[in-house]
Amino acid sequence: MQKLSSSQPDFDARLKALLAFETAQDPAVDTAVAAICDDVKARGDAAVVEYTNRFDRMHVASMAELTLSRDELQAAWERLPEHVQGALSTAAERVRRYHEKQLAHSWSYEDEDGTLLGQQVTPLDRVGIYVPGGKAAYPSSVLMNAMPAKVAGVGEIIMVVPTPNGERNDLVLAAAFIAGVDKVFTCGGAQAVAALAYGTESVPQVDKITGPGNAYVAAAKRRVFGVVGIDMVAGPSEILVICDGETDPDWIAMDLFSQAEHDEIAQAILLCPSADYIAKVEASIEKLLPTMPRRAIIEASLGNRGALIEVRDLDEACDIANYIAPEHLELSLAKPEDYVAKIRHAGAIFMGRFTSESLGDYCAGPNHVLPTSRTARFASPLGVYDFQKRSSLIRVSHAGAQQLGKVASILAHGEGLTAHARAAELRLDK
Ligand SMILES: NC(=O)c1ccc[n+]([C@@H]2O[C@H](COP(=O)([O-])OP(=O)(O)OC[C@H]3O[C@@H](n4cnc5c(N)ncnc54)[C@H](O)[C@@H]3O)[C@@H](O)[C@H]2O)c1
């Protein structure tokens, strides 16, 4: 794992190199994804079945074998032990309650002359949610995608999830059941994204696709954007921890592991003003790594893209955090409230020593689908707003047409658009 110090003369260049990662910019991935998407568009179900057999090592003959009804989701729920049902329900309820606060409502106002202006908010008709499943199963991602869609009032939720080797995960299916998913297709990757975007004989075309995934999924979402809406192009998971040097170093090591274990190209970084403390975290990492079932992934991730960075002070740590714009930022500090206002760019901010990022991944309430790869500079967590859209409302009164008609006429003539001008002028009193 790299060790850096902000006082190194070439620190800025080193930090830039550490962060360098562009989702789905690999031309080989783009080429493969383009071919898969075009094939699914042309051949529909047959192509989805072929690619699923190839990439997920399955042996199905038709799309029917990749289709799950609500009854099958319910059966998965009923197979779960009671304490697991309880945990899933608690998480779902907390996620629902948080997202209800995000619900936007229609609004309007009237000018003095009776002209009405406003915005009508409507849910999307049908959305597709992508639940990753290549290297791990993610029931929590089912909740994080489906609950905001449900709260928004989306008419139909179609979920896709790969089941490598044909192994279905009851927790994932049960989460889909309690979240109110309407239909599940057990396929993933670019072929699933293309099926949702273009529609096939079995998969209904959706209006928007949300959810994280690997480079193939990201490239496919980027490719189909425009045919359908997408939430974001998500990259691998990231965590940035700012610590004052007083948190148990084992806790911080495990928090870094928690995102590193997602993927060999996930990113985990610690910023701390104390070199002694950094050495303690390093020792904790060495001690704890052999105890981790996903040790190989964690080791690769920390080796590839992890770093322990000594900073001058906590203010500088906040400046660096704003540059990194991480997906997850832990403020493992005595008084996180003193620093939170200094953070302008982060997908989610976890405040205080007891707030491990992992609680946010599962059950705190806020969404865990967050902007990655520095996109928190301009993007926000997945939310109810991603499943609602807005139409402007304009109802001009007779009196309003007199005033607005004159303004529009002048501007339309200025643009040389006579029909626009005449349409306004025809409504002026003679
Ligand atoms: N941001 C979040 O909220 C969040 C949540 C969970 C996971 N993640 C991230 O999502 C990613 C999940 O990736 P994953 O791989 O586990 O699952 P995935 O479902 O994204 O990808 C699996 C699919 O990739 C396709 N694929 C694999 N190799 C291919 C190849 N050579 N050619 C064409 N297609 C191929 C297959 O179709 C397979 O079904 C990880 O990076 C993880 O960190 C993010």
Ligand SMILES: N[C@H](CO)Cc1c[nH]c[nH+]1
């Ligand atoms: N940390 C992931 C988002 O980057 C979400 C997740 C799901 N399960 C565990 N973690």
Ligand SMILES: [Zn+2]
């Ligand atoms: Zn996670």
